[in-house]
Amino acid sequence: MDAISIATAGEVFDLLRDDLAAIEQEFARQSASNVAVITDIAQYLIAGGGKRIRPLLLLLSAKALGSTSHSRIRLGAVVEMLHTATLVHDDIIDEADTRRGRPSSNTTWGNSKCVLAGDWLYMQAFSAALEERNFHVLDLLISLTQQMVEGELLQIEKLGHLINEEEYFDLIFRKTACLFKVSMQLGAAVTHATDEVEAQLGEYGRNLGLAFQIVDDVLDLTATEEVLGKPVASDLREGKATLAVIHALERGTGADREAIRTVLADRSFQQVTHPQILEILKRHGSIEYAMDTACAYAEAARQSVADLPETEAKRALLWVPGFVTSRDR
């Protein structure tokens, strides 16, 4: 691929600055309720930041197809709201204490209010999407949300158990790649693109989402608490086997497998320490394997948009996968 066709971070930011600011405003506007506690929780979640990568994808998808309608702003806010709703419910389920370096919302407001705040955010997202008066947009969003919720339930069923790669990929598709895919598809849907173009952009989102989540899972194993804004190795502590761990399980010695099995079953590092697990993963090249897999999906994402006309947005889409795989948080 021609190096000159890939944008820089600065160019991408310049390209999207106004739209991202508009989405931020729309997100804030949509999160105001006449029930004070909802507004409080929603504003807290907005202020918590996050990478806004889902709206960014939607914007780039729409821009790559030449859209300038307000729909991209509204739906950009919608995908971020849906993402936020899933985080609120996930934090209840995972009994998370922190999220992005701050107390999680359930710690501050309690589970009851956060169950309902999550429900409200889902409904608000659908309510905003409904203003588009586009059934296809609603089909995409409702089906997406159901797949995400099912994924989270499947995840709970598998906690503490050894899973294989196929199960892992199904889980991360539902957890992350599915919303990346739909964000890209929505960008196409608002431009009334052909099914083929929408599918192609969706494929970019799916590949990018898989790469993104694999990297997220690697960082959970290898980064520090200061960088992550949450305790390290929380996946293992919650009984979740991710790609590097699955790789080591399949290649490790009996003792290696037993050590990993123990941590997953105990959901703690009391019997086997975090450095011991990292040593096992390093010995089998499991971290590299996971990162190589992420990079392969990143490359597949780039390939998915190869046929698009040459635009700034396309150059930005070619930049995103490298950003995703090289980030450290």
Added chain:
Amino acid sequence: MDAISIATAGEVFDLLRDDLAAIEQEFARQSASNVAVITDIAQYLIAGGGKRIRPLLLLLSAKALGSTSHSRIRLGAVVEMLHTATLVHDDIIDEADTRRGRPSSNTTWGNSKCVLAGDWLYMQAFSAALEERNFHVLDLLISLTQQMVEGELLQIEKLGHLINEEEYFDLIFRKTACLFKVSMQLGAAVTHATDEVEAQLGEYGRNLGLAFQIVDDVLDLTATEEVLGKPVASDLREGKATLAVIHALERGTGADREAIRTVLADRSFQQVTHPQILEILKRHGSIEYAMDTACAYAEAARQSVADLPETEAKRALLWVPGFVTSRDR
């Protein structure tokens, strides 16, 4: 009103038997997921029964306007699914042990799975409603769900506090009457009735829903555990003041007010017993006041459909309010 124009229970059941059976089938079909635990929870909730009063209202509303389309079956299942979704999340919030005489779903499956099962039921309801390809239907359902969720949050905010009648009526509108209203409106929407007719039928639902919830709240105070299928006076135990209690608070002596205040603040009958509270309510005629209020709303419901053409469905609509106010569970 002419006595002869009101149906009997047997006539209503004959009129709706086939449709209610079809809704039961549709509800079961819609509740099957490829994620086993969702199907388990959903089937458990369906088997738990419930009065199916929301689908019944939707059917009568549609029938009163001459509809025979499949939409009434599909949307009948949708309103029951939405109702079920709110119950699942409410049981988590109220930390309920029992529901309709059986262990509540959260007791059996735990909070995490039930948060997600509730989410899934919401999405499944919207997904089914989306098949109608009718934006007005979706507007009604999404706005309804948001109002219900906000109501539950407002309820939490007011737990343990004294509230006035206005606050009480806002809460029971959101908790119950809002879905009754929308069930009636949906019956009109699928027949493409005029806005005026839809509003009239909605008004019937609102009045009936208020009557229904006032009676529910009275039964919580006065019925026995065997009849209710859950502990008596659970509202007071959860810190919820309902209409009869609010009436007694406004008319009681200082000692009466203090006794009620204590139970609400303690959320238990340790300092003041349930019979003591019942004595206060009886002394001030508060139970009668609440029942009279319910009967007035029931009558208002009947008046709301007075202008409808004379049909079997109209006669049934005239029967429902009396059924609602005279039930003992």
